[in-house]
Amino acid sequence: DGGITQSPKYLFRKEGQNVTLSCEQNLNHDAMYWYRQDPGQGLRLIYYSQIVNDFQKGDIAEGYSVSREKKESFPLTVTSAQKNPTAFYLCASSLGGTLGEQFFGPGTRLTVL
Amino acid sequence: AQTVTQSQPEMSVQEAETVTLSCTYDTSESDYYLFWYKQPPSRQMILVIRQEAYKQQNATENRFSVNFQKAAKSFSLKISDSQLGDAAMYFCAYRTPSGGGADGLTFGKGTHLIIQP
Numbered sequence A: 001d002g003g004i005t006q007s008p009k010y011l012f013r014k015e016g017q018n019v020t021l022s023c024e025q026n027l028n029h030d031a032m033y034w035y036r037q038d039p040g041q042g043l044r045l046i047y048y049s050q051i052v053n054d055f056q057k058g059d060i061a062e063g064y065s066v067s068r069e070k071k072e073s074f075p076l077t078v079t080s081a082q083k084n085p086t087a088f089y090l091c092a093s094s095l096g097g098t099l100g101e102q103f104f105g106p107g108t109r110l111t112v113l
Numbered sequence B: 001a002q003t004v005t006q007s008q009p010e011m012s013v014q015e016a017e018t019v020t021l022s023c024t025y026d027t028s029e030s031d032y033y034l035f036w037y038k039q040p041p042s043r044q045m046i047l048v049i050r051q052e053a054y055k056q057q058n059a060t061e062n063r064f065s066v067n068f069q070k071a072a073k074s075f076s077l078k079i080s081d082s083q084l085g086d087a088a089m090y091f092c093a094y095r096t097p098s099g100g101g102a103d104g105l106t107f108g109k110g111t112h113l114i115i116q117p
Helices: none
Strands: A004-007 A010-013 A019-025 A031-037 A043-049 A064-066 A076-078 A087-094 A108-112 B003-005 B010-014 B019-021 B024-026 B033-039 B046-052 B064-069 B074-079 B088-095 B111-116
Touching (some): A004 A087, A010 A019, A019 A031, A019 A108, A043 A064, B033 B064
Antiparallel strands (some): A004 A019, A019 A076, A031 A043, B019 B074, B033 B088
16 A cells, blocks of 8 residues: 555654654655644644755754655654654655645654653 | 634534634735645544635535635635544645645644534
C-alpha cells in the first residue's frame, strides 16, 4: 500500500540531545513537508522540500534541520537549539503542481525530559 | 503573510443533524486553494474537502459541503446528517499555487467537533 510512514510513534529524549525523526513515502511525490502541532494550535510549517537535495525554511525553522538525499525520505533533526521541542510532529507529501493536496503521515510525539 | 482564523474552538451537534464550522482567511492573492482537514483522536490528518478559489461553484463531497464566499474571505464547512465518526478536530487550511505547490499550508487553530448520540 502506498503511503507515508513516520517512526517512531513516541520518542523520548533528554534535554540537550539532538534527535532525528524519520519520514518515508512511497507515493512517488516530489514535495515533502514537516509540520509541528502544539496543544490548541494548528499545524505550523517547519521545512519543506520540492526536489531532492533542495529544501526551504518554513515559518518556524529555528532549531531544526533537514536533509533530502532521496526522493522518498525527508528526515527532521530537532537540535538542542530548539527551545521547546516537545510537540507532535507531522510529515506530509504532495505531487506538487497546482492542486497541491498534501497527504500526511501518522505523526511522531516527541517528549523532551 | 496569510492568516486563517477559526472562531469556534468547540462545536457540539446531535447525531443526524447538520452543523456548520466557520473559517475566515486573510490574503492579498487572487488565486489560492482552501482545504478542510479532519484530525480524529488517532491524530491522522485526513483531507475532507478542497476548493479552488477560481471556481465559483461550492465543493461537495457526500455529506460535506462548503460555502465559499471569496469577497468576504469566508470558507465554512457544512456537515449534514452528522455521524459519531465525524467527531474530530477540524482544521481549515490555505495555500497559494506558487512554487509548484511546495510552499506548505497555513492552518487555522481548529474546531473540536463533538457529536452527541
